[in-house]
Amino acid sequence: MSDRGAPLSYPRPTSKSKPIPSLTYSSSSDVPPSFAGLKTPSVARKKPAGLKLKPTRVAPAPGDGAKDGPVVLSGSEQLRQEIERLQLSSRSSSSTQSGGLDSPTSSSPTAPTTPNQLAASDTSSQGSRKKSSSSSKTGKKHRDKDAEDLVKDEDLNVLGDLGAGNGGTVTKVWNKKRNCIMARKESLPRELKIFRKQIIRELQIMNDCSSPYIVEYYGCFPVDVHVGIVMEYMDAGSLDHIYRRNGAIPIQMVGKVAEAVLKGLMYLYDVHRIIHRDIKPSNILANTAGDIKICDFGVSGELINSIANTFVGTSTYMSPERIQGAPYTIKSDVWSLGISLVELALGRFPFSDSPDDEDESELELDPDATLPLNSARPKLKPKNSGEGKSAGVSLAGGGHSMSILDLLQHIVNEPAPRLEKKGRTYPPEAAAFVEGCLHKDPATRKSPQELLVSFPQVDLAAADALKASDWITKSSVTKDDLKAWTKSVTQAE
Numbered sequence: 172m173s174d175r176g177a178p179l180s181y182p183r184p185t186s187k188s189k190p191i192p193s194l195t196y197s198s199s200s201d202v203p204p205s206f207a208g209l210k211t212p213s214v215a216r217k218k219p220a221g222l223k224l225k226p227t228r229v230a231p232a233p234g235d236g237a238k239d240g241p242v243v244l245s246g247s248e249q250l251r252q253e254i255e256r257l258q259l260s261s262r263s264s265s266s267t268q269s270g271g272l273d274s275p276t277s278s279s280p281t282a283p284t285t286p287n288q289l290a291a292s293d294t295s296s297q298g299s300r301k302k303s304s305s306s307s308k309t310g311k312k313h314r315d316k317d318a319e320d321l322v323k324d325e326d327l328n329v330l331g332d333l334g335a336g337n338g339g340t341v342t343k344v345w346n347k348k349r350n351c352i353m354a355r356k357e358s359l360p361r362e363l364k365i366f367r368k369q370i371i372r373e374l375q376i377m378n379d380c381s382s383p384y385i386v387e388y389y390g391c392f393p394v395d396v397h398v399g400i401v402m403e404y405m406d407a408g409s410l411d412h413i414y415r416r417n418g419a420i421p422i423q424m425v426g427k428v429a430e431a432v433l434k435g436l437m438y439l440y441d442v443h444r445i446i447h448r449d450i451k452p453s454n455i456l457a458n459t460a461g462d463i464k465i466c467d468f469g470v471s472g473e474l475i476n477s478i479a480n481t482f483v484g485t486s487t488y489m490s491p492e493r494i495q496g497a498p499y500t501i502k503s504d505v506w507s508l509g510i511s512l513v514e515l516a517l518g519r520f521p522f523s524d525s526p527d528d529e530d531e532s533e534l535e536l537d538p539d540a541t542l543p544l545n546s547a548r549p550k551l552k553p554k555n556s557g558e559g560k561s562a563g564v565s566l567a568g569g570g571h572s573m574s575i576l577d578l579l580q581h582i583v584n585e586p587a588p589r590l591e592k593k594g595r596t597y598p599p600e601a602a603a604f605v606e607g608c609l610h611k612d613p614a615t616r617k618s619p620q621e622l623l624v625s626f627p628q629v630d631l632a633a634a635d636a637l638k639a640s641d642w643i644t645k646s647s648v649t650k651d652d653l654k655a656w657t658k659s660v661t662q663a664e
């Protein structure tokens with residue numbers, strides 16, 4: 172059955188969550204040649220949401236300046252001081268950014284969780300209200316952060332775990348001062364030198380951003396050697412969790428994801444001159460108000476531009492040119508978006524030796540039904556089966572693995588994934604859109620603007636873009652449809 176024009180109803184999934192797969196290096200031979208001479212990056216194993224995740228209290232790493240003495244600051248102390256400075260500067264600086272693609276005209280509809288709504292409901296913060304109303308005139312909210320605007324650790328009670336990534340754990344917290352739920356990310360600075368920069372960068376970016384497509388930031392504070400970042404709670408969670416629990420995401424919704432992410436990327440680029448660099452399903456969040464937003468700016472911006480640090484994140488969404496050492500451009504984010512969209516639509520990571528074989532029985536039953544959990548992630552067979560056991564990168568958490576080198580070579584040398592699946596059809600404009608994202612040559616890959624906007628020119632490339640952008644511009648999916656979908660996947664948990 173074609174997805175096009177399919178009624179927007181969503182079956183209640185019955186399947187249970189599957190652990191989040193992870194990338195781990197099992198040996199230094201997995202490190203690509205471009206890493207020669209660099210320290211082998213350590214990529215932490217992710218823990219599935221729902222586990223009891225206790226933030227590890229880690230002492231500063233040796234060699235990180237953790238000596239006693241009046242002059243040398245430990246890495247954690249430096250972090251603490253930088254956060255203090257950041258808080259102070261965000262309190263004193265007025266907004267210099269404005270407009271852009273996404274000048275927000277409304278707060279997040281998930282009342283009462285946005286800072287402005289909260290400030291307005293907080294009778295003790297007259298100052299906040301003034302600031303909020305003045306900032307809203309400039310199209311900005313939450314720019315001038317008074318002390319009472321900033322969320323403090325002591326205001327928060329932990330409600331549960333939301334997940335864990337390479338840089339930390341995320342918890343659902345209750346803000347008792349403001350009576351609402353928020354999300355708190357606690358960094359785990361194992362490699363403090365690297366992570367301190369990432370954390371500060373992430374804080375700066377989050378602090379400066381104001382877009383309906385970017386998760387909102389509420390404050391940060393040092394906690395021991397950790398940093399707590401408090402942000403908007405997205406109650407439907409990240410898209411990787413959603414599809415692993417519920418199966419492939421309906422293609423109409425994937426179109427809305429594409430639109431939101433592109434608008435978020437354009438906002439970051441046009442307004443803040445930032446490239447995200449870590450677009451992937453776990454960094455795209457949804458809520459039951461029908462919003463889709465991007466988060467996680469740990470490797471964004473100009474500060475961190477080494478392949479080693481990018482690799483600390485997730486390499487599997489990395490563009491071919493980036494793997495080969497070319498500079499990162501916004502088109503690299505477009506590639507990552509393309510891979511993410513295919514993953515969401517197929518219900519599994521797209522790089523696989525024989526992707527559809529495992530799903531056939533399910534597809535015979537119902538091509539639109541949610542996919543089985545065991546097809547949610549790739550099972551990549553090692554090219555040399557003798558190496559598969561120990562030297563590979565397990566993407567499935569099971570017996571099959573592919574070395575990271577094999578995977579990177581695959582991305583560079585093999586044709587890009589496409590939006591196709593045995594026994595299933597996708598709207599041609601969706602397939603064209605994804606193809607536009609996944610041109611291996613960045614010069615011919617579409618820009619976010621080309622993917623979003625219909626072009627009047629009619630040369631070959633523009634005709635392609637026209638067709639692709641139809642997926643976005645002619646989408647009939649409304650915000651209410653998105654709300655219904657996010658509610659259906661959230662209630663199913």
Ligand SMILES: Nc1ncnc2c1ncn2[C@@H]1O[C@H](COP(=O)(O)OP(=O)(O)OP(=O)(O)O)[C@@H](O)[C@H]1O
Nearest residue numbers: 333334335336337338339341354403404405409453
């Ligand atoms: N604001 C939020 N609201 C709800 N859930 C969130 C929020 N932020 C993060 N999460 C959940 O917590 C998980 C962990 O997030 P985190 O940013 O630490 O790592 P990640 O993006 O999964 O991985 P990586 O560190 O490799 O980028 C996410 O996958 C998501 O499911």
